[in-house]
Structures are given as structure tokens and as C-alpha cells.
Amino acid sequence: MKKIEIVQGILDANQATAEGNRAAFDNSNCLALNIMAAPGAGKTSVVLRTIEGLGAGIATGVVEGDVVSTVDAEKVRDVAQAVVQINTKGMPESCALVADMVDAALSKLPLAELDLVLIENVGNLICPTEFDLGEHLKIVIASAPEGDDKPLKYPLIFADANAIIINKSDLLPYVDFDMEAFTKSVRDLNADVPFFPMSCKTGEGVSAWVEWLKGKLDSK
Amino acid sequence: MKKIEIVQGILDANQATAEGNRAAFDNSNCLALNIMAAPGAGKTSVVLRTIEGLGAGIATGVVEGDVVSTVDAEKVRDVAQAVVQINTKGMPESCALVADMVDAALSKLPLAELDLVLIENVGNLICPTEFDLGEHLKIVIASAPEGDDKPLKYPLIFADANAIIINKSDLLPYVDFDMEAFTKSVRDLNADVPFFPMSCKTGEGVSAWVEWLKGKLDSK
Numbered sequence: 001m002k003k004i005e006i007v008q009g010i011l012d013a014n015q016a017t018a019e020g021n022r023a024a025f026d027n028s029n030c031l032a033l034n035i036m037a038a039p040g041a042g043k044t045s046v047v048l049r050t051i052e053g054l055g056a057g058i059a060t061g062v063v064e065g066d067v068v069s070t071v072d073a074e075k076v077r078d079v080a081q082a083v084v085q086i087n088t089k090g091m092p093e094s095c096a097l098v099a100d101m102v103d104a105a106l107s108k109l110p111l112a113e114l115d116l117v118l119i120e121n122v123g124n125l126i127c128p129t130e131f132d133l134g135e136h137l138k139i140v141i142a143s144a145p146e147g148d149d150k151p152l153k154y155p156l157i158f159a160d161a162n163a164i165i166i167n168k169s170d171l172l173p174y175v176d177f178d179m180e181a182f183t184k185s186v187r188d189l190n191a192d193v194p195f196f197p198m199s200c201k202t203g204e205g206v207s208a209w210v211e212w213l214k215g216k217l218d219s220k
Numbered sequence: 221m222k223k224i225e226i227v228q229g230i231l232d233a234n235q236a237t238a239e240g241n242r243a244a245f246d247n248s249n250c251l252a253l254n255i256m257a258a259p260g261a262g263k264t265s266v267v268l269r270t271i272e273g274l275g276a277g278i279a280t281g282v283v284e285g286d287v288v289s290t291v292d293a294e295k296v297r298d299v300a301q302a303v304v305q306i307n308t309k310g311m312p313e314s315c316a317l318v319a320d321m322v323d324a325a326l327s328k329l330p331l332a333e334l335d336l337v338l339i340e341n342v343g344n345l346i347c348p349t350e351f352d353l354g355e356h357l358k359i360v361i362a363s364a365p366e367g368d369d370k371p372l373k374y375p376l377i378f379a380d381a382n383a384i385i386i387n388k389s390d391l392l393p394y395v396d397f398d399m400e401a402f403t404k405s406v407r408d409l410n411a412d413v414p415f416f417p418m419s420c421k422t423g424e425g426v427s428a429w430v431e432w433l434k435g436k437l438d439s440k
Contacts, residue, residue, distance in 0.1 A: 038258050038259040038260060038343065039258040039345050039366055039370055039373070039374060040258060040363070040365065040366025040367050040370060066373055067346060067373065067374060067375075067376075068372075068373065068375060069372050069373050071369050071372050071373060072373075094346060095315055095344070095346040095347050122346070123258065123345065123373065123374070124315070124344060124345075124346060124347075125259050125343065125344075126287060126314060126315040126342070126344060126347075127315050127344075127346075127347070143260070143365065145260065145363065145365035145388060145391060146259055146260025147260050149291050150259055150260060152288075152289050152291050153259070153286055153287065153288065153289050153291060153292075153343065154259060154287060154343070155287075155288060156287075168365060170394070171365060171391060171394055171395070174390070174391055174394055175391070176421075201396075
């Protein structure tokens, strides 16, 4: 008797599409990152610093997710090998990228020529946790001026992270951000996740992140 | 022939509940604010500064919306007349408060004793725009370190605002935030909305916001 496959709801359908995206990345030997953060934490600045840090030897494509506008895509168009903008406006899942959107973007990227795809998600600490996009690694960016209590208030996104960047470290002298409290809150959710404090403005701390990422690129 | 009323989907149902909430606020002669911002923009700090600025003559209740945790409610419990925590976790609309949640919170607030209810929404610039909670005024808080491009990227929330606070103005010397660009982007969406740059850390600029709010309390 044939097994009847049932796709249950939007999350199962998303998962199936995400697995297809991951297979497409794997077939092209391409590492894919899902970069998530609150609005204004510096996702695009991290994308720019990452491409700069990796240098010309790594061909990087960028998928920019925004509700509307092409502000971010315009910032990266000159440094990335290829850029695709996704505008989520008007779709029911407008608060996050979903796998279908990334699937559509992949057809516009020269995957065979790329080593790395940086998927910059919509600015949101809640909705993106629901949707696997087919990435290999989830990168969460916190920023010092947001305060150290974000892992307590948005635990899911920190629990799922494969690496955490703490951006805007140049502002640490001017804001109330207790690195020890932040670290402890994250460790309670995600015991071994690596931390990368950095300032995309000054460049401080970027190299440690880039070295970690190079290791992931080498071992893929 | 009788008219058949149809409740169409979740947004219509939400609107009906929101109107009920607004009637409850009106019946108690109570002004209700829906305070919205990205994570870490300083919603709770604005709530604290507002209660302090209004002084003991205004009885203020607070509804704290968070995915999980009571971190914010604990910060305001000693200064507000009454506090109710809503945790949205596990509900389908976990990325924003909805009118039903506020309806449930109202039964736990001594509305007849209150002049003002501050509803602190979940940290999110996208989802809260969809759901009327029954408030009288929508207050959006941006923060200087988030950057000046947020109105371009999250236009709906800025278009609907009745007042915009630009918090963390003490960080303006250290971040790239072009007030003129921000103001122009907002004006293109919302021509007459008042702006209140302030620092909840230093207190600078808080009084202009409090005076404006006093005017709204007086005219309700």
C-alpha cells in the first residue's frame, strides 16, 4: 500500500522548501548563512565587513530581505558578487523571510560561481525563528545599545544561533550593557555558541569573526 | 430582512475587540497609548520617564507585552499604579499584542482609578502595525543608534504614529544618525506627526514629550 504523504500547514511546507534550498547550496558547495537581528543592530554593516574581511578569494552572494525598500541592497551591490533583494511586503509572512522567498532568490544567483551566500533576514527577533530558509548556520547579531536583556526577552533566536555577534562595541563606554549578564543569559540557552564582540564602525573585533567563518568555509 | 453580520478573519475579529477595549477606556475616562518600537529602543525606559514626568497627580496603569519574561513589568511595578504582564508565547500572534490580550489584561486593571494606560507592545516594528488594541494614540519610539533609515524600511509603523520619540539622543555624537534625513523620511509618510528627541538616560528632552501628553490628558 502506498504511503500517503501529508504536508501539514505552512511550517511543514516551509521545511520541505528549506531542505531543497539546502540541497541547492550543497550541490554548489556553497555555505549559506541566515543573518538575523533586531532593526538597526547592523546586519548590513556586518555583511559589508564580512565581505571585506574575507577578501577577493571568496565569492559572496547576498540575499537582502526587507519589508520594503532596496536601501540595504544598494549598500552591498558594489562589493558582493551578486545581490538579490526580497521585499516581503504584502505577503502573509511579511515579518520574516520564508524558504519560498529564498528559493525564488536562488534562481537569480549564480550559485555555481559562489562560495558563500549571506541571507540578511528582515529586522525582527521573533518571526525569523519560525522559518528555516535552508541555511547551514544561523547568525544572530545583538548590539550593545539594545541592552543586555535581549536573550531573556527573545530566547528562541539566541537558543538557535550558531554564532552571536555583539555589534557596536564602540558604544560600550556610553551605554548600560553588562557583558557578563548577557553572556550568562545566552549560555543558559545555548551552552557552546561562540561570541564575537565587534564594531563595524571601527573594525575592532571583525577579524575574529572572519577567521571563524573562514574555518567554516574550509570545512564545508 | 435582517442584515447578516460576518466577522471576516482574524483582523476583523481583532478590530471588534479593539473597539470594545476603546469603549472601556472611554467609559473610565482613561487615555490609552500603544507604545511600539524595535527591541532595545527603550520602551520601558520611556514608560518609566513618562510616569515620573507626569507626577503623582496622574494615575497610570501599565500593560507590558513580551514574548516571555517579566523583566519589564518588574522595572515598572514600583512606580505604576497597576501593572499587568502579557506573555505572547505560544499564541499564533506571538510577534505582537492583539486586542484579545489587552481585553484580558483590562479585567485585571482598576480602570476606574486610572487616568492613563501605557500599553508597551512586543519589540517589533512590523507585526504590531496590523493590530489595533483599542488605544487612543500610537506612539513609536526610534533610537539614535538604530540609524536614520528605519522609516524607509518599516514605513507602516511610522505612517500610523501619533507621536514619534527619538530616544538615546545622548548617543547622537557617537553614531551616524542624520536627524534631517530621518525627519524627511517620516514627513513623507506622516506630514504632521510631532517628534520628541530625548534621552531617557540623561532626561534631556523628556519634558517636551510629557507636556504634549499632558495636553492629550487634559483634552480627553
